[in-house]
Amino acid sequence: MTTAQPTPGTDTPRTGPLTDLRVIEMGQLLAGPFCGQLMADFGAEVIKVEPPGSGDPMRQWGSEKAHGTSLWWPVVARNKKSVTLNLRTEEGQALVRELLSTADILIENFRPGTLERWNLSPESLAEINPGLIVVRVSGYGQTGPYSTRAGYGSIGEAMGGLRYVVGDPDSPPSRMGISIGDELAAVHACMGALMALHSRQKSGRGQVIDAAIYESVLNMMESLVTEFDVAGYVRERTGAILPNIAPSNVYRTRDDKLLLIAANQDTVFRRLAETMGRPELAEDERYATHAARGARQVELDVLIETWTRTLPLDELSAMLETNGVPSGLIYRAEDMLTDPHFAAREAIVPIEHPEFGTMRMQNVAPRLSETPGSVRHVGPMLGEHNDEVYGSQLKLSDERRDELRQRGII
Numbered sequence: 395m396t397t398a399q400p401t402p403g404t405d406t407p408r409t410g411p412l413t414d415l416r417v418i419e420m421g422q423l424l425a426g427p428f429c430g431q432l433m434a435d436f437g438a439e440v441i442k443v444e445p446p447g448s449g450d451p452m453r454q455w456g457s458e459k460a461h462g463t464s465l466w467w468p469v470v471a472r473n474k475k476s477v478t479l480n481l482r483t484e485e486g487q488a489l490v491r492e493l494l495s496t497a498d499i500l501i502e503n504f505r506p507g508t509l510e511r512w513n514l515s516p517e518s519l520a521e522i523n524p525g526l527i528v529v530r531v532s533g534y535g536q537t538g539p540y541s542t543r544a545g546y547g548s549i550g551e552a553m554g555g556l557r558y559v560v561g562d563p564d565s566p567p568s569r570m571g572i573s574i575g576d577e578l579a580a581v582h583a584c585m586g587a588l589m590a591l592h593s594r595q596k597s598g599r600g601q602v603i604d605a606a607i608y609e610s611v612l613n614m615m616e617s618l619v620t621e622f623d624v625a626g627y628v629r630e631r632t633g634a635i636l637p638n639i640a641p642s643n644v645y646r647t648r649d650d651k652l653l654l655i656a657a658n659q660d661t662v663f664r665r666l667a668e669t670m671g672r673p674e675l676a677e678d679e680r681y682a683t684h685a686a687r688g689a690r691q692v693e694l695d696v697l698i699e700t701w702t703r704t705l706p707l708d709e710l711s712a713m714l715e716t717n718g719v720p721s722g723l724i725y726r727a728e729d730m731l732t733d734p735h736f737a738a739r740e741a742i743v744p745i746e747h748p749e750f751g752t753m754r755m756q757n758v759a760p761r762l763s764e765t766p767g768s769v770r771h772v773g774p775m776l777g778e779h780n781d782e783v784y785g786s787q788l789k790l791s792d793e794r795r796d797e798l799r800q801r802g803i804i
Contacts, residue, residue, distance in 0.1 A: 417434075559632075
């Protein structure tokens, strides 16, 4: 089972299947850094390269801050090392090329063409390290007429089709409440890198992973394109339901709580009808089949909520569980922190922060039975590992490091 190590800044051993890999992360904000977080969680040595003085803007971002300090950074930068380096200078570019000469993976999410302007094109890097895998995350991909446009995750969500179908039908397109476009691109980028590692075992050569945010979103859109192409069907915003999938909705209880009930399969609906004390509903031709329930989705939801409003949440949940009807609360963070299932599986773990003491965050997922990942330390201080990386790994003397620091190179 994955566990946290509440001793940041120490030599806690890396665990997981990627402990033999060295990753240089040159991205910023979220798409590239979340890809790096996934790799670091499973043991890769992830060296994050940040601009001197300012660092990754994620150090300041977040919906809530404590004493002006980001509470997002400790999560997205966990398990990584931080070095500072000015990549806009020839000396900075030379140093990162030296780092990349022994690396397995480079992660970047700059606008296409930036690496090339910095004399760090994948082709030139392959000359010094033929096995290097270059992960490039961008809004629109590395090619095509939109490739050089500035592209944030929200734009990719809109272009990939997600924004149009999220929200209530009588409201403008909504967003998910998280940066899902960036995160989907990061997951696809990580998946592509691991595929490339498998290929490298046979070929000995690296390759470029082109992960576009809009395509990563598009990849999750199920049969949306095909439905329109073949049948002319346009998916619209439907709020808490999916059209023709019934019953599957959020219902209010007597004590004014919300419970999600999903009983759209025939056998499950039969169990729900029995739980409601109305077994005849499962035989009624208006509700007996999946298609029939879908056609009468609104009236069926009214019927069910009329029943759920007669019961308090705890009693209703217990009845549904006893009868094998899938149901669940709409969890918030406070619910997760007190839920026994989260606790039993250590889905949320404590980790020490040098300023805030013990803080809790999500654990590593997925779980590997033989080579599990781990949360070892929170996001590092800016340039915390300069001496280790530049001194121990690149063998730069103290004098040379001081000189580079004074000149704003590191």
